[in-house]
Amino acid sequence: xxxxxxxxxxxxxxxxxxxxxxxxxxxxxxxxxxxxxxxxxxxxxxxxxxxxxxxxxxxxxxxxxxxxxxxxxxxxxxxxxxxxxxxxxxxxxxxxxxxxxxxxxxxxxxxxxxxxxxxxxxxxxxxxxxxxxxxxxxxxxxxxxxxxxxxxxxxxxxxxxxxxxxxxxxxxxxxxxxxxxxxxxxxxxxxxxxxxxxxxxxxxxxxxxxxxxxxxxxxxxxxxxxxxxxxxxxxxxxxxxxxxxxxxxxxxxxxxxxxxxxxxxxxxxxxxxxxxxxxxxxxxxxxxxxxxxxxxxxxxxxxxxxxxxxxxxxxxxxxxxxxxxxxxxxxxxxxxxxxxxxxx
Numbered sequence: 001x002x003x004x005x006x007x008x009x010x011x012x013x014x015x016x017x018x019x020x021x022x023x024x025x026x027x028x029x030x031x032x033x034x035x036x037x038x039x040x041x042x043x044x045x046x047x048x049x050x051x052x053x054x055x056x057x058x059x060x061x062x063x064x065x066x067x068x069x070x071x072x073x074x075x076x077x078x079x080x081x082x083x084x085x086x087x088x089x090x091x092x093x094x095x096x097x098x099x100x101x102x103x104x105x106x107x108x109x110x111x112x113x114x115x116x117x118x119x120x121x122x123x124x125x126x127x128x129x130x131x132x133x134x135x136x137x138x139x140x141x142x143x144x145x146x147x148x149x150x151x152x153x154x155x156x157x158x159x160x161x162x163x164x165x166x167x168x169x170x171x172x173x174x175x176x177x178x179x180x181x182x183x184x185x186x187x188x189x190x191x192x193x194x195x196x197x198x199x200x201x202x203x204x205x206x207x208x209x210x211x212x213x214x215x216x217x218x219x220x221x222x223x224x225x226x227x228x229x230x231x232x233x234x235x236x237x238x239x240x241x242x243x244x245x246x247x248x249x250x251x252x253x254x255x256x257x258x259x260x261x262x263x264x265x266x267x268x269x270x271x272x273x274x275x276x277x278x279x280x281x282x283x284x285x286x287x288x289x290x291x292x293x294x295x296x297x298x299x300x301x302x303x304x305x306x307x308x309x310x311x312x313x314x315x316x317x318x319x320x321x322x323x324x325x326x327x328x329x330x331x332x333x334x335x336x337x338x339x340x341x342x343x344x
Contacts (some may be wrong), residue, residue, distance in 0.1 A: 019060050032072075042196075069104060071207055074209070087226035089310045090145040091124075091127070091138060091141045091142055091145065092217040093123045093124070093127065094127075097123050097126055097127060098123075098126065099118075099119050099122035099123055099126065101126045101129070102122045102125055102126050102129075102313075105155075106122075106125060106155045107122065109153050109154060109155050109156075110122060110150065110153060112153070113150055113153070117149055117150065118150075120149055121146045121149045121150045121153070121156065124142040124143065124145045124146035124149075124171075125142075125143075125146055125155070125156070125159055127139070127142040128142045128146070128159055128162075128163060132162070132163065132166060136163060136166040136167050137167055138165070138169050139163050139166070140160075140163035140164060140169075141154075142163075143159045143160040143162075143163040144160065146159065146160070147159075147160045152183065153183075154180055154183040154184040154186075157176050157179045157180040157183060158176070158177070158180040158184075158189065160172075160175075160176045161173045161177045161180060161189065161192070162192070163178035165192055165195075165196060165199075168199070170195075170196040170197075170199030170200050171198075171200060172197075173192065173196045174193060174196040174197065174200070177189050177193045177196065178193070181193075186212050186220070186271060187217070187218060188218070188219065188222050188227055190209070190210070190218070190222065191210075191222060191226045191229045192225075192226070192229075194206045194207075194209050194210045194226065194229040194230065194233065195232065197209055197233075198229070198233055198236055202235075203236035203237050204233075204237070206229070206230075206233040206236075207230060207233050207234075210229065210230045210233070212227055215249055220251065220258075220260075221258075221260045223249070223251070224249070224251050224260040224263070224264050225260070225263075226269045227246050227247055227249050227251075227264070227316055228247070228263060228264065229265055230246045231243040231244070231246040231247050231271060232267075234246055235271065235274065240274045240275050241272055241275070242273045243274075244268070244271045244272070244275065247264065247267055247268045247271065250265055251264060252265075252268060254284075254287050255289075257291035257295060258293055261288075261291045261295075261297060262288045262289075262291050262292045262295070264285050265287050265288035265291065266284075266285065266288045267287070268284050269282075269283075269284035269285045269288065270280040272284065
């Protein structure tokens with residue numbers, strides 16, 4: 001999850017030119033006497049051939065375009081900052097915008113910036129968190145502004161990826177997520193990368209990317225999100241049977257609800273419906289609704305650890321019967337930490 005706001009869910013559907021010569025002479029050539037360029041990469045000044053020079057750090061001397069062209073894109077722009085540097089007018093920060101609203105983990109990453117710059121970046125990240133649901137396009141403008149100020153900060157690139165994803169710019173989202181992973185060394189946004197490949201109409205690449213990381217190394221909620229994304233890619237390929245199997249993971253537990261459970265239950269119901277198993281799909285949608293209601297009630301009560309969820313059934317008279325879950329003495333019926341138990 002990004003520190004700037006909740007991660008958006010699955011996309012609903014599919015969603016640099018050559019640099020001109022700077023005009024400067026190569027080092028060692030007088031400004032007013034730039035000789036004709038030859039095909040062998042040398043210049044002639046008053047009949048003397050001059051080889052291109054390189055600086056001590058390994059970068060080409062000024063004017064040596066051919067050396068620049070021999071560099072790989074990664075060597076030329078290792079942090080991917082070039083993609084967020086074009087001219088951009090910063091959106092306004094309202095008077096009630098406060099950098100202190102930013103998550104403390106994100107604030108810690110901004111400590112490498114100057115105080116003034118860190119405050120400006122924090123203001124834009126706070127606005128992303130406020131606007132991501134109501135006005136994703138404006139949130140994206142704020143994320144772009146933050147990235148122009150702090151392109152080497154992981155949370156900033158992650159936030160830009162999330163806003164790009166939310167407005168359907170899957171190419172930018174994928175590029176920024178790759179940069180985020182390169183900077184942070186984390187795979188927690190792998191499900192969004194897979195979904196971005198889907199958004200670009202490349203389900204085969206999405207599956208390949210999803211299989212590139214050992215799922216056991218991922219946090220539980222990331223494993224669930226990845227299963228949903230992989231299932232979606234299978235549906236894109238017209239393979240609902242395999243899509244269903246992608247979702248049949250240990251976390252698909254109707255008796256226990258976690259924050260990720262409603263989305264998992266919904267995805268499972270959707271595939272069941274595609275398979276023509278409408279009755280089973282309705283059952284899982286009902287479980288999703290009950291889990292969502294219980295989790296919302298728990299959040300309102302300030303109880304993030306445990307809440308009882310009771311599953312209701314119709315009796316012969318068409319009235320609701322309440323089915324209470326009975327806990328076994330062995331402890332097998334006890335709720336797992338962080339989840340909610342649903343009676344059978």
